[in-house]
Amino acid sequence: MSDKSSFHGQVVMVVGAGNGIGRATIGLLKGRGARVIALDMNSEALSALQNEFSLGVDQVKVLDVSDEAAIVKTIAEINNAEGRIDALVNSAGMTGPTNRPINTISWVEFEKTLRVNLFGAIWLTQNVIPIMQKQKYGRIVHVSSIAGKEGNPGMAPYNTSKAGMIGFIKGVAKEVAPEGITINAVAPAVIRTPMNADTSDETLKYMIARIPMGRVGEAEEVAETICFAASKACSFTTGFTFDTSGGRATY
Template sequence: MAEIKAAGGAASARLLDATKEAQVHEVINSIHADHGAIHAFVNAVGITGPTGIAAHLLKTEDFVNVFNVNLFSAIYMNAAVLPHMIKAEYGRIMHVASISGKDGNPNMAPYSTSKAAMIGFVKATAKEVATKGVTINSIAPAVVRSPINENTPEEVMKYMISRIPMGRIGEASEAGEMIAFVVSPACSFTTGFVFDLSGGRATY
């Protein structure tokens, strides 16, 4: 935030539990009240959940916990921010999904399934507001250097990286550059789309 303010912009921060619908609405309404508009909204909330375990060995609770964070938070966010954007007849929404939501990662079923559901959610909701001046898109990163991967087992990381033709993980700055374009006014005729950020990866 210091960099934004130093450049002459305005910045503020809020702390919330994105799995609590009422909190999401309260915070987004507060942001709108403070800044007067929400032109772009980026949802990067996510957890990996259990890894290295086959789906049939997991408990239903394992799926529920991941879905609460990865999918239902996105549903709450859309519901909270869309009325402001529709009223303004302009808005850009970006949900961070995953390449595993398109291809599926073995032994990461809760994560892969939740991200696949998010992709379907993006495609459906984008069409619902396509004539309102609002776009809703997603990116599908492969492995990106970020806190979400700090607890991923080393053997799982090596396996996923081995499937990336570029032979490396992505950087957060690379994701940021793509997101910045997609939520900009320049990206005006694309909605309901999933942008790959995968180093050329096809399948795991």
């Protein structure tokens, strides 16, 4: 029987690859045989990835997901060069305003967070789907958040963007379900990554108190769920948001 968790012969795009969850996902994907194209807006983080030979990233590309034209161009370039894109993992994200009541947030700040977290996810999806339709196979995984399910006070743009992602994948999944394409999301609770480097001990305590396992998650734990959703093994689940929240969300 074939190993459906293997990525041998597959091309996987990882967006937001430079740090945290995206970077941990690359480690697992490479270990499982994928050809990995790593994308991020942070060129220094991409150079560091390339210089880490043990990781074995096949190619790096600078991409800002808030730029629709750049997404169109970059995905076309990858498809032309590789001849296929089997899976897209999108872990790019920003927190936007935090500890800010809704009335104090300007539309410029609100829109910026939506552009990166939600519009970026939409544009990436729109551009890989025609390629996957031709292949009659594809896996799309977007990293959402527990914030999109439960809402964090003082973080309206982030909550909105991550909830939008969850709604977005539900309908698209039904559109492409007969064509061998699945699209799912992963909703982590607080994970030990650079994104939380500046989070105060008080806030971390508040978050951990809501996690039945009583600890923060590790990027590799989220990466395992992402890799399942990005693999052939994820053949009968689509439009779903997987929890990686230590038991905080069980729905």
